[in-house]
Amino acid sequence: MLLVALLGFGVVPIAWMFVFMVVAVLMGRQPDELVDGIVGGEVTPWALAYLMVTLISLIPAVWVVSRPLHGLRLGWVTSVFGRMRWTYTLVCVGLSVVALGATLAVGALTPQEAMPTDDLGLNDFTRTTAAYLLIVVFLVPFQAAGEEYFFRGYLTQACGGLFTRRWVARSVAVLVPAFLFALAHGAQDPPIFFDRLAFGVVAGVLVLVTGGLEAAIAMHVLNNLLAFGMAIAFTDMTSALNPTAGTWWTLPSTLTQSLVYLALAWWAARRMGLANAVWGAVLSPPQVPVYGSSGRAPSA
Template identity: 50%
Template structure:
């Protein structure tokens, strides 16, 4: 990548043609950099989450709660609006952490983590949100035709939950912070980790490098959701990570994964608030194999729709291809 004191960044035509998972080739290419970056990123996110927890805990204590009440609010069993806000803020902190690691170790500006055009393509992100709605509608339809898929799914034939102050607080947290949480996870797993493992495996060849760049972050994404998951729930999260990783490469950026992640969480939380239980929605424990057709319906439909629309719109998938669509605004 160009040096910080260069007169001007290279134009698209001057850049080598590389995929999203190969973007670390544009900067310093020593093998230790992505390895150190992974460790550095984990440490930064963990430290940020500890700091946020300390700030929130202190605020609750100064607001009049005793230590036991603070622990109840933040313990996660049951899930409270404060706990959900804490989780969302903790993952949102991954975005600046990724930017810092990418800049320090790879010479990247924030836009290079977003896409091959050096920024979020906002029009494309809005299109992906619409495609996510379509895919989720298909998913809900498939789920309604199958037997119960275990804890964390919702029976919409039951009565609506009562509206309470907790419902209001959950709704505010979901609307304001869940998009940041989803984007933070995508920046970490489909952003930095995809580029890091793509750089590490690039010497194996382009196809093998792409496979490693998709599969390993997807596996880590599923594991990061907890070691107590049963097989169907793990498969669901692993499949989500695979589809999001494939779309990063096929569309050249994080927009599709962010859109799918945000809408998926919105739907899950909304159904839990309306008909189910937030604790079971966030900590599902006993999924069934009937969840697999539902997972495949969402994954395959969104993947197919997104790739078809991306090709029709001429969405760039590599650097150095010339400008096929204008950048609306920087990251």
């Protein structure tokens, strides 16, 4: 766990920083533009692209650790089927849109005086806007998947594997990655931190009850596309990546989305007959041969 964290949040960001700075120099840009956008200044398309590719690189970071140390393909971090279950993934994309509708319905019932009152005007469409849009459309789905592979893929199995009691293992597997996920987003107001913690808990539960990352990735992708899309259209990317004015009144709608989606994705997985466990250990070699009494591997 320490090694994958060191790779994902230490080695990889430094390596990509070097690459982006070299490219900036070759294109006649100032390297300070990238650095300022990363360390707290105005988020530029360069800084956003750097953040996206850094988080996407969590996927190979997980693979680099799980393959040589655990002897496992990346597919076993993806699901108990050993690969991405694409049909279920597409179903979850549709269900996430349905859950979003429930969120909008609850949001319409929220007292408007309790919500932020800033007037939102449509931003002008510029070259910078186009750059943001291309980055969001083409990189955000992989960025969301990278976070899920790290927090709900590797860490969920690794944390849960530290304990033998089933209820303790499952609790730790959900709560610890969820807390680290919320913490990894930096300084936040309590409502924003709690919202991200709740998202992590729901995503962790989804991984356990469905047996894979598909449902969590679909929900994460939709949330990020919506958040970044709203920032491009109405506000700015800097405030979207570094929110400071949180309110507890947003929680009813966001929790509605998460819980409705949890119920729908769980129901769909059961309806499709998807397994949520494998026979034998996952992140460590099985202690006994995973075979039937005849000595032959059980059929699929």
